[in-house]
Amino acid sequence: MHELSLCLNAVEIIEQQARKNGAQRVTGVWLEVGALACVEESALRFGFSIACRETLAQDCELHIIHKPAQAWCWTCSQAVAAERYDECPLCHCPTLHIAQNEGVQVKSIEVE
Ligand SMILES: [Zn+2]
Incomplete structure (x- = not known):
């Protein structure tokens, strides 16, 4: 399940940002997901909840934003x-x- 490794990376970035801002807790996270990234939303949510365990982002609210890929059409x-x-x-x-x-x-991210 590659969603989990994507989430582990994301949570690492989130924690770094939160620490930099002196946050006690991360309350909300917005993840942008590429349309062609082969990411399944349910797997992503599941992976994210696992990746957040025992971090500042535990139990935060996850918002998923779908983003189309940039492409060039020759036609x-x-x-x-x-x-x-x-x-x-x-x-x-x-x-x-x-x-x-x-x-x-x-x-x-949203912190408090
Ligand atoms: Zn076209």
């Missing part, structure tokens, strides 16, 4: 926001070049 000759690998959202041609495919990123 349209323009940049598009791709939700899939094999089809342009505008012309539905399989002529996409995925430029940027982000996995999971910590967008912001």
Whole structure:
């Protein structure tokens, strides 16, 4: 389950940020998930709850933001926001070049 390792990385970043801000506790986390990152939301939530155990982020609220990948369509000759690998959202041609495919990123955190 690669979601768990993604979550462990994310929690590490979250804890670093929280400590830097002198926080006692992390109450909310916003994770940005790339559309093509092959991440399943339920697995991500489960992995996150495990990764947060015994950290400042334990029992925090997890918000998941879906983000389309940045791609270039050779048929349209323009940049598009791709939700899939094999089809342009505008012309539905399989002529996409995925430029940027982000996995999971910590967008912001809420601390107290
Ligand atoms: Zn296109």
